[in-house]
Amino acid sequence: MNEDRFRAAVAAGVLAAEGQHRALLRSIVEVARSMFAAAASSIVLLDEETDELVFEAVAGEGEDTLLGQRFPSSKGISGWVLNTRQPLVIDDVSHDPRHARDVAEQTGYVPEGLMAVPLLHEERALGVLSVLDRQTAFSLAEMDLLGMFANQAAIALDLLLRARRAKSALDGAGPDAARVAAVAAALDALEGERRDAGRRLLSALEDVLRH
Amino acid sequence: MAEAAAKRDPNPIPAWSLPAGQVDRIALPSEWPERVTRAWALDGSTGDGVRVCILDSGVEAGHELVGAVDGAVAVSIGEDGEPVVDEDVEGDLCGHGTACAGIVRELAPDARVFSVRVLGAGFTGTGTVLLAGLRWAVDQGFDVINMSLSTTKRNFAEILHELADRAYFRRTVVVASAHNMPVESYPWRFSSVISVGSHEQPDPLVYFYNPNPPVEFFARGVGVEVAWLGGSRIRATGNSFATPHMTGICALILSKHPELTPFQLKSVLYLTADNVGGRE
Numbered sequence: 001m002n003e004d005r006f007r008a009a010v011a012a013g014v015l016a017a018e019g020q021h022r023a024l025l026r027s028i029v030e031v032a033r034s035m036f037a038a039a040a041s042s043i044v045l046l047d048e049e050t051d052e053l054v055f056e057a058v059a060g061e062g063e064d065t066l067l068g069q070r071f072p073s074s075k076g077i078s079g080w081v082l083n084t085r086q087p088l089v090i091d092d093v094s095h096d097p098r099h100a101r102d103v104a105e106q107t108g109y110v111p112e113g114l115m116a117v118p119l120l121h122e123e124r125a126l127g128v129l130s131v132l133d134r135q136t137a138f139s140l141a142e143m144d145l146l147g148m149f150a151n152q153a154a155i156a157l158d159l160l161l162r163a164r165r166a167k168s169a170l171d172g173a174g175p176d177a178a179r180v181a182a183v184a185a186a187l188d189a190l191e192g193e194r195r196d197a198g199r200r201l202l203s204a205l206e207d208v209l210r211h
Numbered sequence: 212m213a214e215a216a217a218k219r220d221p222n223p224i225p226a227w228s229l230p231a232g233q234v235d236r237i238a239l240p241s242e243w244p245e246r247v248t249r250a251w252a253l254d255g256s257t258g259d260g261v262r263v264c265i266l267d268s269g270v271e272a273g274h275e276l277v278g279a280v281d282g283a284v285a286v287s288i289g290e291d292g293e294p295v296v297d298e299d300v301e302g303d304l305c306g307h308g309t310a311c312a313g314i315v316r317e318l319a320p321d322a323r324v325f326s327v328r329v330l331g332a333g334f335t336g337t338g339t340v341l342l343a344g345l346r347w348a349v350d351q352g353f354d355v356i357n358m359s360l361s362t363t364k365r366n367f368a369e370i371l372h373e374l375a376d377r378a379y380f381r382r383t384v385v386v387a388s389a390h391n392m393p394v395e396s397y398p399w400r401f402s403s404v405i406s407v408g409s410h411e412q413p414d415p416l417v418y419f420y421n422p423n424p425p426v427e428f429f430a431r432g433v434g435v436e437v438a439w440l441g442g443s444r445i446r447a448t449g450n451s452f453a454t455p456h457m458t459g460i461c462a463l464i465l466s467k468h469p470e471l472t473p474f475q476l477k478s479v480l481y482l483t484a485d486n487v488g489g490r491e
Contacts, residue, residue: 051333073334080268080305083330083337084360085396086388088307089448091434096306097441120394123363125334138448140391140411140433147392 018167021160025057028153033059037135039111042066043119043153044078045127053078053127061109061132076102077116078128085125087117087147089138117146119154126157240470247482249490253463258319260469261462264353265315266344267308267360269299270326276313276438283326286344288336294343304331306439310447311357311455313438318415318459319466325353338367342374349378354465357458358387359451361396371398379403384473386458388450389426400425405461405477409433409453418460420484428480430456
C-alpha cells in the first residue's frame with residue numbers, strides 16, 4: 001500500500017465514521033419524536049470556537065431548513081439548558097414573545113411546548129436535545145426517560161466530535177506525519193521475517209527518539 | 212457581620228476551643244417547642260426582612276408576579292480575563308431567573324429579592340462567571356441564595372465546595388437544583404447546601420425529606436405556572452422550579468426565626484416535611 005492510498009484509507013474510515021454517527025444522531029431524534037408523539041425533535045451541538053449552537057440533527061418540523069443553522073450559545077432556552085446543565089420542560093412557550101419571534105425567524109414554526117435536556121459527556125456539555133409539541137401527557141417518569149435518551153445522544157455526539165478531530169488532524173498533518181504514514185504503509189506491505197525485523201527496527205527507533 | 216462584631220468585642224467568645232469558664236458564655240436560646248411543627252416554623256410569616264438572591268439569567272423587574280427587585284448585578288469577563296460585577300441593565304436574557312423570582316415572591320411576598328446574572332456572556336466563561344457570582348453573593352451576606360443551576364467541571368468543584376462551606380458558616384443558605392440525570396455535577400451534591408428535586412403535587416407548600424440522599428428534599432416542580440419574559444406566564448417543569456419553592460419556604464422560616472443557622476434550618480425543614488409528620 002503506498003502513502004497516498006494509506007492516507008486515503010484512514011480518511012475514508014474517518015469519513016465513514018462521521019456518516020454513521022450522523023445517521024445515529026438522526027435516528028435518535030426520530031425515535032425521540034416518535035416516543036413522545038412529537039411534532040419535531042432536534043439536537044444542537046456547541047461549536048466552542050465560535051461559541052455558537054449548531055443544528056446537527058432534526059426530525060419533523062424544520063428538518064429541511066434548520067440543519068447547519070447557528071445561534072449564540074447563551075441565548076434563549078437552549079442556551080440556558082446548556083449553560084446550567086439543567087433539563088427544562090415548558091408547556092406554552094409561545095407565550096414568551098422573544099422566544100416566539102426568534103424561533104419564527106429561524107423556522108417559521110413556533111412550538112407550543114418543548115422539552116430540552118443537556119447532552120453531557122463526562123465533564124463536558126456538548127449540546128442540547130429538544131422535543132417540540134409532544135402529544136403525550138407529562139410526568140416525571142417521562143423526564144427521566146428523556147434524560148436517559150440524552151445520555152445515549154451525548155455518547156453518539158462525543159464519537160462524532162472525535163471523528164471530526166481525527167479527520168481534521170489528518171487533513172492538517174505536515175510532512176513528518178506523511179513520512180510516518182509512508183513508513184507504516186511500507187511495514188504493512190512486508191511479510192514474515194522482514195516484517196518482524198521492520199517492527200524491531202521501529203521499536204529501536206522509537207527508543208532513540210524518546211530518550 | 213459576625214466577624215465584624217467579634218472584632219469590636221474586647222472579650223470575644225472563643226472560636227477554636229472552649230475553656231471551662233467560658234461555657235456559660237455560649238448559652239443559646241432554648242425556646243424550642245416540644246414538637247417542631249409547620250405552624251411553629253412558618254405560620255404567619257411573609258418573608259419580611261429576609262434577603263433572597265437569585266443566581267440565574269437575570270430577573271425582569273416589575274413583572275406582576277415578581278414586583279420590585281431590590282438590586283441586580285451581572286457578572287461578565289473583563290478585558291483582562293478576570294470576572295467583573297456590574298449593575299445589570301439588561302434584565303433577564305432567558306426567562307428562567309424571572310420564573311424563580313416569581314415563585315419566591317408567591318411564597319414569601321415580603322422577602323427582598325436580588326438578582327445576580329451569571330448567564331448570557333457566552334458559554335466559554337460560564338464556569339468562571341458562576342464562581343465569581345456565587346463568591347460575590349456570599350460576600351454580600353444574603354440570607355438565601357437560589358442556585359437553579361450546576362456545573363460538571365471538576366476543576367470548579369473544589370472552589371464551589373469552599374464557597375458553599377463559607378456560605379454555610381456565614382449563615383447564608385444555598386439552595387441548589389439536583390440533577391435527575393446520571394452525571395456528576397455540583398454544587399447540589401455538597402452537604403453544606405440544600406439540594407432539591409421535584410415531586411408532582413400541585414401544592415407549593417408540600418415538601419418531602421428524601422431518606423436516600425444526595426437529593427435531600429423534593430418540592431413542587433411539575434406543571435408550575437411561572438413568570439416569564441415580557442410580562443408573560445408559562446407552565447414549566449424541572450428541578451430548577453422546585454428549587455425556588457424550597458428557597459421561598461426557607462425565607463418564610465428564616466423571617467420568623469432569624470436566629471437559625473443553616474444547620475438548624477435544615478433540621479427544621481426535615482422535622483416539618485410532609486413525610487416526617489411536621490405539617491400538622
